[in-house]
Amino acid sequence: MNRFLSLAVASAMVLSTTPAFAHARLVSATPGDGATVAAPRTISLTFSERFAAPFSTVELEDSQGRPVALTKTVSEDGKTLGGSFAAPLTAGTYRVTWAIAAADGHRMTGTYSFTVR
Numbered sequence: 001m002n003r004f005l006s007l008a009v010a011s012a013m014v015l016s017t018t019p020a021f022a023h024a025r026l027v028s029a030t031p032g033d034g035a036t037v038a039a040p041r042t043i044s045l046t047f048s049e050r051f052a053a054p055f056s057t058v059e060l061e062d063s064q065g066r067p068v069a070l071t072k073t074v075s076e077d078g079k080t081l082g083g084s085f086a087a088p089l090t091a092g093t094y095r096v097t098w099a100i101a102a103a104d105g106h107r108m109t110g111t112y113s114f115t116v117r
Contacts (some may be wrong), residue, residue: 016117024049026103030045033112039088040116043070045098052080055101058083089116 025060031037045058049078053071053074069081081098093117099109 009061023104023106024108025101026098026108029096029112031114034114036115037116039090040085041088042073042082042084043096044080044082045096046075046080047100048079050103051081052079052103053078055107056081057099058099059097061095061097068094069072073089092117 013028024047026045028046030042031040043058043060056074058070058072060070062068063095068085068089071083073082073084074081075079081100092115093112093113095113097109097111099107101107
């Protein structure tokens with residue numbers, strides 16, 4: 001009986017702490033992965049939870065691998081990382097590379113591409 005009770009208590013502890021192990025994930029991006037769009041002036045990446053803005057980055061490269069200058073922005077709720085461009089993007093394929101530090105300290109990274117017509 002003690003073994004059963006110990007197992008039940010241990011299981012309850014593990015299951016009750018599971019949300020603490022969840023990490024931020026990319027919920028949406030504009031322009032989205034694989035999208036073909038008119039020349040945007042901004043990009044926006046929304047995550048499932050707040051992230052540490054000072055330790056988070058977003059970068060953009062053109063099809064030749066050249067960096068595109070952007071001004072990083074973070075939403076008031078701390079869940080959206082963005083970038084604005086001084087001028088509209090020209091036609092071509094672009095690669096977005098992002099990195100965030102989630103509230104639990106875990107670093108998440110990703111890349112995706114979109115095309116400007």
